Amino acid sequence: MQITSPSFKENAREALDDEQLQRAMRHVRGNFVGRRQAAIDALPEFEELRDNARAIKDHVLGHLDLYLEAYERKVEEAGGTVHWAETAADARGIVLDICRMNNARTVTKGKSMMTEEIELNDFLEASGIRPVETDLGEYIIQLRGEHPSHITAPAVHLNKDQVESDFRRAHTDLPADRDLSEPVQLLSEARQVLRQKYFEADVGITGANFLVAETGSSIIVTNEGNGDLTQTLPRVHIVIASIEKIVPTLDDAAQIVRVLARSATGQDMTAYTTVSTGPRRANDLDGPQDYHVILLDNGRTSLLGTEFQDMLRCIRCGACMNHCPVYHTIGGHAYGWVYPGPIGAVLTPALIGIDKAGHLPNASTFCGRCEAVCPMRIPLPKMMRHWREREFERGLNPKVARYGLKFWAWFAKRPSIYRFVTYLAMPLIGVMGGPRRRFRFLPFALGWVKYRDLPAPEGRTFLQQWRDRQTLNQDARA
Amino acid sequence: MTDPETTAPRVGLFVTCLVDLFRPSVGFAAVKLMEDAGCVVDAPVAQTCCGQPAYNSGDREDTRAIAKSTIAAFEDFDYVVAPSGSCTGMLKKHYPGLFQGDTKWEARASAFAEKVHELVSFLTDVLGVDKVPAKVSGKATYHDSCSGLRELGVREQPRKLLKSVKGLKLTEMAEADVCCGFGGTFCVKYSDISNAIVEEKAAHIVNTGADMLLAGDLGCLMNMAGKLKRKRSTVEVRHVAEVLAGMTDTPPIGGR
Numbered sequence: 011m012q013i014t015s016p017s018f019k020e021n022a023r024e025a026l027d028d029e030q031l032q033r034a035m036r037h038v039r040g041n042f043v044g045r046r047q048a049a050i051d052a053l054p055e056f057e058e059l060r061d062n063a064r065a066i067k068d069h070v071l072g073h074l075d076l077y078l079e080a081y082e083r084k085v086e087e088a089g090g091t092v093h094w095a096e097t098a099a100d101a102r103g104i105v106l107d108i109c110r111m112n113n114a115r116t117v118t119k120g121k122s123m124m125t126e127e128i129e130l131n132d133f134l135e136a137s138g139i140r141p142v143e144t145d146l147g148e149y150i151i152q153l154r155g156e157h158p159s160h161i162t163a164p165a166v167h168l169n170k171d172q173v174e175s176d177f178r179r180a181h182t183d184l185p186a187d188r189d190l191s192e193p194v195q196l197l198s199e200a201r202q203v204l205r206q207k208y209f210e211a212d213v214g215i216t217g218a219n220f221l222v223a224e225t226g227s228s229i230i231v232t233n234e235g236n237g238d239l240t241q242t243l244p245r246v247h248i249v250i251a252s253i254e255k256i257v258p259t260l261d262d263a264a265q266i267v268r269v270l271a272r273s274a275t276g277q278d279m280t281a282y283t284t285v286s287t288g289p290r291r292a293n294d295l296d297g298p299q300d301y302h303v304i305l306l307d308n309g310r311t312s313l314l315g316t317e318f319q320d321m322l323r324c325i326r327c328g329a330c331m332n333h334c335p336v337y338h339t340i341g342g343h344a345y346g347w348v349y350p351g352p353i354g355a356v357l358t359p360a361l362i363g364i365d366k367a368g369h370l371p372n373a374s375t376f377c378g379r380c381e382a383v384c385p386m387r388i389p390l391p392k393m394m395r396h397w398r399e400r401e402f403e404r405g406l407n408p409k410v411a412r413y414g415l416k417f418w419a420w421f422a423k424r425p426s427i428y429r430f431v432t433y434l435a436m437p438l439i440g441v442m443g444g445p446r447r448r449f450r451f452l453p454f455a456l457g458w459v460k461y462r463d464l465p466a467p468e469g470r471t472f473l474q475q476w477r478d479r480q481t482l483n484q485d486a487r488a
Numbered sequence: 489m490t491d492p493e494t495t496a497p498r499v500g501l502f503v504t505c506l507v508d509l510f511r512p513s514v515g516f517a518a519v520k521l522m523e524d525a526g527c528v529v530d531a532p533v534a535q536t537c538c539g540q541p542a543y544n545s546g547d548r549e550d551t552r553a554i555a556k557s558t559i560a561a562f563e564d565f566d567y568v569v570a571p572s573g574s575c576t577g578m579l580k581k582h583y584p585g586l587f588q589g590d591t592k593w594e595a596r597a598s599a600f601a602e603k604v605h606e607l608v609s610f611l612t613d614v615l616g617v618d619k620v621p622a623k624v625s626g627k628a629t630y631h632d633s634c635s636g637l638r639e640l641g642v643r644e645q646p647r648k649l650l651k652s653v654k655g656l657k658l659t660e661m662a663e664a665d666v667c668c669g670f671g672g673t674f675c676v677k678y679s680d681i682s683n684a685i686v687e688e689k690a691a692h693i694v695n696t697g698a699d700m701l702l703a704g705d706l707g708c709l710m711n712m713a714g715k716l717k718r719k720r721s722t723v724e725v726r727h728v729a730e731v732l733a734g735m736t737d738t739p740p741i742g743g744r
Contacts, residue, residue, distance in 0.1 A: 019678070019680070022678070022680055022681055023680050026680055026681070026684055335666055335667045335669065335685045336678075336681055336685070339681055339684040339685055339688075340681060340684075372674075372677065372678075373674070373677075373678050373681065374671070374674065375634070375667050375669060375670065375671025375672075375674045375675075375682075375685075376544065376634070376635075376671060376672075376674075377634035377638070377666075377667035377671070378634055378635070378638040378639065379634070379638070379666070379667070381638075382638050395543070395544060395546065397546075398544065398545060398546035399546035399548060400546070401546055402545060402546030402547055403546070407545070407546070411545065411673070411677070415541060415542060415545050415547060415550075416550075418541060418542075419541075419542050419547065419550035419553075419554070421536070422505075422536045422537045422539070422542075422550075422554050423536075423550065423553050423554060423557065425533070425534045425535065425536050425557065425561075428536045429533060432508070432509055436509050436510075445743075446743045447739055447742060447743035448714070448717055448742045448743050450718075455676070457675070457676030457677070457679040458675065458676055458679070458714070460679055460683075461679060461682070461683035461686075461714075461715070461718065462683075462686070462711065462714030462715045462717075462718050463713075463714045463717040463718050463742055464710070464714055465510065465511075465710050465713050465714060465717075465741045465742035465743070466510075466742075466743075467509055467510045467511075468510065468511055468512055468513060468738065469512075470512070471508050471509055471512060472503050472507060472508040472509075472512035472515040472516070472531070473503070473508055473531065473533050473535075475512055475516075476503075476515070476531045476533075477533060480530075
């Protein structure tokens, strides 16, 4: 996928002018926030669960090697194979080898951000293998040749009528006069079309919400049941997961599950929580013959021990973007790579470089709503600020901003000069504001006056007036 | 440092750069509220800015220098109070972290942070003020500024005091706790996005039918006032302290 993060500002401008997108984003704002709040209000121990969830992940991140190796042993005991991949290219190569060994022509896929991150679909297609997305949202955007704009609701940037026209365009073998006016009709049509694909597929690929060291299991949480069909019907099941998905025990996974869906969609739990452990056993009724897990690093270990380590607690619920005023106004595509919203603002610079993704951690008001709702208590604004520090240290931010800041800081560090200059300047600027007490235009504040008036200063500064008052009081006492 | 003549708490007013330069009335309203509550207030002239522009731009070195001079100017007071959630958050929540590894300054910053309070929560939570004698007629709506709300837990305190103002009716806007789009330098660096956010906020404000918008942070207030005035709204914009102190003789922020 082409990285467009460097043109974030232009992307945002386009998004703001896109009426379809703006219409769709109003639903995000309206729906996710209220539903999450209702789910949390109904669970008094939610804050305690957040603390537990954070503690579990913090513990794991301190002992990643131990749990990953224990997990590997358990997977192998269950008859599965574990592959270690350091980079995206390594992971893609392993997938291709497995597909080739099994003469795979078609691959079904459950929803997986990890496969977005490694651009698996494009790679498979280029290698002559057809990937079929089975999650409804992913299926829709695959038809449109787009990428997800949200990590749990990939097609959230679209409206129902857009999906309807995509289906009419793609499903040409269905009657042209069929009724698709209701969302449920779109859903059942997608079901009908996809059902056949599950049987045709040679390999099923899923991500993982959790890998359980205790049992060697991988767990996915879904709402459509497509993940189950993807991993049980084809001959081969491949799980692709980044290494920080590991938890010690099933009980740990269960605890985190309790905060996951509530934070994501406001559900107590997703409709399906699917645990898979190794290939089909002799007495199993279904399941794959081969079970592979690809443990992918792709930059994760480089965050360990840094100020960004907490980011590895992320369970990809999407609550941060659901509550982000910036995400609400521009949607996910403007961020220009796989992960949008606050998690993108922290993760994207780590994975593609701050030189390309510099806008992302800067395009935040630091309103703190993301951190307030993050079930894993990830201090997202703080980490965005750390990226700004790295950017500043490397001199990557714009020169105008840099010199402007240095100029201002020079005064701010010298109170008596600062006072002298502001004593002189503010009354003057105040008078310039005129009787309306505001500016419609000011040459040195164009970014401000483009959209708003600038309230004029009242006149003399507070400190100037305060000093007069103190002098008066002293005189009065004397 | 207690006042030699009384045992009244001595408060250092960190007036904030925006109030100092743009709206001194907020500073005097803060002084009145605290003096009425029995404090002895002083505003050291060695103050400039809390350092957020540097801090949020990644410039740690300048931030530390500014923080040191602020701490030195204020650390002898019993309390340090600012009429802003954002600047208070900086002084209270972020200063100590600036000096990690510098034992001496870390200790000074932490001791200083203990004394720092946002104005309205200082009145209610520290001084126990539960009503004010002010009279201001009108229908007001209150915006929760982000740092005050989420870093400091300022939510009910201003509403409680506003309800005691004679003649004032308080009405809630939709999404009062959602950011106004100011964000310091954000509002000029990403002015298109900032504008979209404040447009939404302005619509919520106007929809309440209130004739007055109040909040506890001048940055947010100037942003919202600027947008409302550009849209030719007649809503008066004021800092919550002005209303609580009954000092509404000065024209509102951005004029009428």
